[in-house]
Amino acid sequence: MTKSALGPRIIQGGMGVAISGWQLARAVSQAGHLGVVSGTALEVVCARRLQQGDLGGDVRRALSRFPVPGVAERILRTYYVAGGKAATAPFRPVLRFSLQPSRALAELTIAANFVEVFLAKEGHDGLIGINYLRKIDLPIPFACYGAMLAGVDHVLVGAGNPADLPALLDGLARHQPVELPVRVRGGTSADGEHAIRFDPRAYVTPGQAPPRRPLFDAIVASVDLAAALAANPATRPDGFIVEGHEAGGHNAPPRGPRRLDDAGQPVYDDRDEVDPGQMAELGIPFWMAGSYSTPAAVARAVSAGAAGVQVGTAFAYCEESGMAPEWKRRVLELAARGAVPVLTDGRASPTGFPFKVVQLPGTLADEEVYTARDRVCDLGVLRTPYRKADGAVGYHCPAEPVTMYRNHGGREANTVGRRCLCNGLMAAAGLAQQRAHDYTEPPVITAGTDFTGVRHLLRRRPGDRPTYHAADVVAYLLGPAED
Secondary structure, three states: OOEEOOEEOEEEOOOOOOOOOHHHHHHHHHOOOEEEEEOOOHHHHHHHHHHOOOOOOHHHHHHOOOOOOOHHHHHHHHHOOOOOOOOOOOOOOOOOOOOOOOHHHHHHHHHHHHHHHHHHHOOOOOOEEEEEEOOOOOOHHHHHHHHHHOOOOEEEEEOOOOOOHHHHHHHHHOOOOEEEEOOOEOOOOOOOOOEEEEOHHHHOOOOOOOOOOOEEEEEEOOHHHHHHHHHOOOOOOOEEEEEOOOOOOEOOOOOOOOOEOOOOOEOOOHHHOOOHHHHHOOOOOEEEEOOOOOHHHHHHHHHOOOOEEEEOHHHHOOOOOOOOHHHHHHHHHHHHHOOOOEEEEOOOOOOOOOEEEEOOOOOOOOHHHHHHOOOOOOOOOOOEEEEOOOOOEEEEOOOOOHHHHHHOOOOHHHHOOOOOHHHHHHHHOOOOOEEHHHEEOOOOOOOOOOOHHHHHHHHHOOOOOOOOOHHHHHHHHOOOOOO
16 A cells, blocks of 8 residues: 555655755656655756756756746746856856845746646656745745646645745635735834735736645644644645654754753754644644654554655655765765764754754865855845844845844854855755855755665665665555564
């Protein structure tokens, strides 16, 4: 049995930037489960793929099916480089989001999300989802609409309270103007003054039919948040992903007092564990995530009432993932030998959320590499708005140059240890920016703490190069337990 009556047994986690790209999501969907593309910074990803020459023609093929005339031509004219840019040439920049994004950026974002979902769904009738971070709020209305134009089946949102998403998706499916509240630091959080606004009718051909509304899955780390969302019809999701602190990428902070272990990691305890039985009482399908990447863990989750599990790390290191081959190989070699050093770093992410970082030499986890890098903030995906002294709204990021952040109203102490995840995660996906003096942006690599499933998969495919495929992960998870 591969599916429960409540949906797919396996959800492949959404992993950005571009680690869970369309190739991975498509492979999982074709295996009968929910493949999920990452929606993080797809406007930049799409632009850079075009500048690399789009050698397989996939992006251009998808853009040719974009339903709004003229948009694809404008994007190709701006970013496409036939044969690819020179290896040492920098990528052309993409405009950064604000509360009033330019039309060109809005069109690129809508089209980029369309492209990723279109390619993931192409040639089969399986389910495809897309994952967004509530913390990265400014692109969300445009991104969701682009994914919906391509027929996305599920929208998954975490890294913050996703209470506003059901209404947003409802409005987009009716071709109505929508808005998403945005928190501005230094302002009044409850005054309703600031929001990112989007009217889909201004971006489509007159009379164009609205897209189908996808199911919405809220990513939560506590029963409290899940219960609050479920209690209100306006915020009630169609499903929950219950993500534990063992999962890769961003984690919810501990619910107890702030404590650090000897390695400087935040300490989690019983208050951070979610009881599946309590989730089952809410009457909404849910999937457990974080250290659920073995057959025994899948069986345990299902027996406790879950519809299944979400798995990230095992898929992040398979052949179809978007991680650059060099970094994938290095982590798999460590896993095959029995240990992958993963640190839950409470300072690395500019978002303030703890972030899992694989400790690899040559990456931003390497203190020498981090110290040698000039602090540059030229992507701005994780910038947050703040109120200036004159009442206007500005944008800053604690990973930007220290003087700049201080001039933008930030405290210098908040910059200590911050990694530029925007550039680092792009580099991990083979989209590293090239800078002056032959400097290449170094990657940051993330993973969950549990590599048991990865080790089991590698044992099944012995050879000179450690490797396995997405279909192998699905078959393993639904098969018999292993020692």
